[in-house]
Amino acid sequence: MTTSEDLDDLDALTTLADGVRRRAYRVVADGAGPVGRDEVAEALGIGRTLAAFHLDKLVAAGLLATSYARRSGRTGPGAGRPAKLYHLAPAEHAVSVPPRAYRTAAELLAEALDETGAENVLNEVARRHGQRAAADKTAHGQRTATGESEDVQELLTGHGYAPTAAGHPDRIELRNCPFHRLAEQFPPVICGMNLAMINGLLAGAGLDAAWTARMDAAPGRCCVSLSKTKTD
């Protein structure tokens, strides 16, 4: 459980109060893989030294982690020094003031559903929730969905999935699982709920004819991927 009593988490989050640093974090979070300081400097329009300063602050706060690799892909003598690369740290940080323990509540609810086998009810609730959330947004003046990959990505970005085209216009992968910790503890329950909710989002946005979501579990990303429905 994480509450306001855990001041280390508060420290980590206040590190993001600086606007430049927050943008640096976003560049790394949006990257398809580890990102170097040069890419961050270029994206932010700041110098390499300043970019490295902010990135290392984020590492010290536990928000980013580092690795080293030669960016050229070459190896051996003359390939150059390995570059320091940044990626998101796996730890999660949440602070609630006053103390609230929604994660614990979610774990208890998931365990109870697992024991009673009531996932069908959960999935139906999740699907309805997704449909309503997407329909509300559409009603609030957002542009009508045309079935383009960008529309689906915009929809899923709004719900924290960090979608990516994965190098193919008819396929979308989700780099972030909004329920990550719970999904690791209760995979069939939470991943099934997740799929149902994404199906609801697609239906609510009017994108369910053009796109199909399915279970597509793999290490390092959300268990659901989407593909464009064949129309011919």
Added chain:
Amino acid sequence: MSAFHLAQINTARLKAPLDDPSMAEFVTGLTLMNELADRSPGFVWRLVGEDGDGTIAEDADPLRIYTMSVWESPEHLRAYAYQSEHLDYLRRRREWFHPNGPEAALVMWWLPAGEQPTLKEGIARLDRLRADGPTPEGFTFRDPFPAPISVAR
């Protein structure tokens, strides 16, 4: 190479006999999932029943089935169970299985590399987990125990 491997047994109670039409998709999935396990990284061994499908039914309760397998590490087992096509079958488990209630349905334990667990041993470890909670003799993904320290020979 670690001197210890990870064994697991899991159990489910079927809603209908395996030859019932309502179980057809589960039976098809069994073959696919066994083939997937056999070619998964870190797979060591699995119990093959008389029917060759990897499920062992209990004599007293033919709808009670078990599957047992050995892996190089918990991470390998997790990757197979939850980060592969297998997860989609787990997601659909309510179509075919009764809920387990508060009873643990899966237990893991460490055994010396090269050894094979027996069904009787697996069921005993499941019973122990249910009675005493997680111990080094039987544990779960949520309360894991590390492999015993290998003694150099």
